[in-house]
Amino acid sequence: MQLRIAFKRNLFAMLLIVLTILSAGELCSAAAASPSNERTEQLPNLFFSRPVVIIDAGHGGIDGGTSHKEVLEKDINLKIAQKLYLFLRSSGYVAILNRNGDYALSEENRWLKSSRHRRDLAQRKSLTDELPTTLLVSLHVNWNKHSGKSGPVVLYQNIAESFLLADSIQQYLNSFYHSSRLPVYGKPFYLLNQTKQPAVIVETGFISNEHDRKLLCDPVAQKQIAAAIADGIMAHLTAW
Template sequence: MIKTAVVWMLLLTLALPGSVMEAYPVKEQTMTRPAHAVHKSLLSTTRLLTETPESTHSSGQEIDQSELRQLHPFAHDVILIDVGHGGIDGGTSYGEILEKDINLAISRRLFMLLRKEGYHAVLNRDADYALSDDNRWHRSSSRHRRDLSQRKQLSSEIPTKLVVSIHVNWGKNSSKRGGIVLHQSEGRSTLLADTIQEQLNLVYRNNNHIMVGKPYYLLNQTQVPAVIVETGFLSNMEDRKLLTGRNGQMQIAEAIADGIISYLTAL
């Protein structure tokens, strides 16, 4: 009985508002920093709480699971924004223009837009670093494999509503342009891709179509609805202007946000 009480005191201490309030957004909250990413200490708390047995007895009473849910650092299902590449992995490039930087810029804007509308969203990175550096559990010599598995794992570590992965495209034919959304072979993912694609087509004034992302690890391994948004072609001059300019990045972020909100409204 003493051990049980000590464990629950520890969980309550970890879940105090002062340590986790920034883990999920409140609509009226004023932003003081550009974005918040998920930090290692927060994931440790998440893992500890989610691994608590469904039925724990203390003083002869069973713990209400709804109360346990409120102790979780993420009390709401979140929209997980997967910021493509980072750190040593620059992604595609054009001269000194790197995909990883564009991904982060658009993702930050998307994050802010969703928070402004009252949606609970998180970034899996808010600076230039490789997620593979955080992966200490996957026994693989491949940095790329550790990076991918770390991105997938986060969606199972925290309560996730959907995953939107932000990337930039490249084509051998420089005339190819516009955003393209890749989705899982699953109805909700297809609907999410459709709503985002529709908004991106308005930005680029074209008629691109969604595609099933069969070979993509993130789409194949993630259990919740997930899409990969190729926000434009860095190989195309017109797209490049949008992808690298503040106004263009905001237009793209707004299109993705509008698509996500349309999807959530339709459910």
């Protein structure tokens, strides 16, 4: 039973790889220039030639995340994640979005016997084990009982590259929000502790703050927030 589950997970990961390259158009052009028996040999070279950024759209499905009246965090996360995905892909990066609809990733986890919350987090982390991940960027929305709290917050792991990535994204988001926040060490967060690759959690604003909430719910501002995150990611990858 466990062998069948592992096989399905690996097959799903390979399908993601193939779809990523196909949508970028590289596999088609390589296949046209090569005999059919050489195509599978070229697949790894095409895929490993660029950084792989996994975009984690926080929450989903039964898990709405934080909220303000009818405004749900899970919806904001997905909309910004989809825009971030398009920005990275249009700039030539391999980007993978771990959910493209309103569903909980815990529903896809059939291999861990634990709480729904832990299954959800483990499923998000497991994608970094299945794919040759360069970076993981997890998108969320903040909340505070004091409505005056505002602005973006980027959380990092206790490793240098994670901090540098967080600092780069934070600077670009600060420019958009006209804020001056610094990245924060995300010590208690499962995804940061369990992910081996450099990872950050981006809190794109406070849903409890009226100004931030208007930005987070506005499609134009969502696009600007996604662009700022993309710029931070690309600046970091270029520097490295």
